[in-house]
Amino acid sequence: MAEVIVSAFVQVLLKKSTSQILRQYGKMWGSTVYRQLKKLESTLSTIQAVLQDAEEKQVKNEALKKWLADLKDAAYDTEDILDEFNYEVLRQRAEIRDRMKRKVWDFFSFRNPIIFRITMMNKIKEIVERLDNIAAERSKFHLTEIGPVDRQYLSTERPETHSFVKESNIIGREEDKKKIVESLISRAGRSDVSVLPILGIGGLGKTTLAQLVYNEITVAEHFQQRIWVCVSENFDIKNIVKTIIESATQRKYELSDMDSLQRTLREVLGGKRFLLVLDDVWNPWEELKELLTAGAEGSCVIVTTRSTTVVSSIIGTLDAYELKPLSDDECWSLFERNAFSKGDAEKSADLIHIGKAIVEKCGGLPLAAKMLGRLMRTKREVREWRSVMESKIWKLNDDKILPSLRLSYNHLPCHVKQCFAYCAIFPKDYEIDKEMLIQLWKANGFIPSDLEEDMELKGQEIFYELLSRSFFQDMIIHKQTFKMHDLIHDLAQSIIGNECHILAKPQSISNTAVRHLSIT
């Protein structure tokens, strides 16, 4: 079962249940409704107090995870009931305003208040009982109470804006770049297309290295045509050919039958020495290779992949370039650059010592070093650094999610956690529109604020918090779009589980846990 995050949601519910206006109207709906609303608040507060601890411990405790899942279910139902109350408040207020305007008393236009009161009384009683039972079960898990505002989970630093997310932050890889560039250029006289796979585990820097090569001046001069295609898990030959054509011609291409695609591809590549980067390939792709023979002598394809099967399926070509992890020194430099600002007065010997121990746990993975650096930037106390170094998460045997990423996630403020996990709704490698995302957060009630203006501001803050902590990357300033790294998307997916579903083609959804749906 995926991880369950519910703390942020309960916090939002608590806010909703304690709103002044609901209280006021609650009294009008009778003492039972009012009492139940008060009871709801106290039950939610009791549960909220142990949620942070519960969410952290669930990774190793299935029963606790189930408890959180039951709570989440009940929380969704509670939200529906509170929304019904709020709707009634708004409806009554609008009606009163309308009547004042018209100065006409129309008693019969009111929804029957007695029926509303009885229905709602039963609904709220039932949900409070359900939540009470859940609250009572918490004692089984020996959870520690942590106040709702736990300092260590809030950034001590205001999130920076996007300017630091520059790709000039690359550490090392000069030697790798040089070797690959030389190898590509040495193929100049070859009549067949040369394929160079870059192989390595996720987050090692394959895409980054391919980008360095692609943008290298000698490469730009050597190849008449350079094309970058992000392939990803859904290998679809038609789409790839279409993207190649569009990328080479810088125009949209409408036709989609294979025959026209293949003819246009030949025309586009015809007689030119091209460099094609197929980034993130998961499946063998011989079929495509056959279509790439129209280029001039010396044309090359770089394939980045995590899969040795993909590499072995490429016949008669250059040896795979097996990318190595960063050295300890490089990894430290990357971490240091992200964890401290220039001339940071707090860069004490203690922090450096602990930081180096943390970096050792990154195994030379730049993604891990970067994320952890960004996490530690929000902490300044030696005890906080030590607590990250000694976290039990390092020992978890979860081969899907890197401990460094899970740790960074665990240290997010709880409402930010929810906003992040929701991003699993977008397909992998999707260019996400920042403003659209903030609107979606707002619409889902993930931003803890009642005022529209304040909500907008908080939405922006959450966005920059996630960007500054490297959960988001590749921000394109003029378009205000960004992406999530593959492994970060896996993390979001593992947290949100079945609640988010991406529908790629017309199909029915059998899973009843789906709460958010995107259609691609």
Ligand SMILES: Nc1ncnc2c1ncn2[C@@H]1O[C@H](COP(=O)(O)OP(=O)(O)OP(=O)(O)O)[C@@H](O)[C@H]1O
């Ligand atoms: N040498 C480096 N210096 C600084 N940052 C780096 C370096 N290499 C990679 N990164 C950063 O680490 C992250 C992961 O890198 P990248 O996306 O290139 O990995 P990858 O091997 O392509 O992963 P995947 O297999 O998931 O596609 C990126 O955010 C990238 O900016």
Ligand SMILES: [Mg+2]
């Ligand atoms: Mg990649």
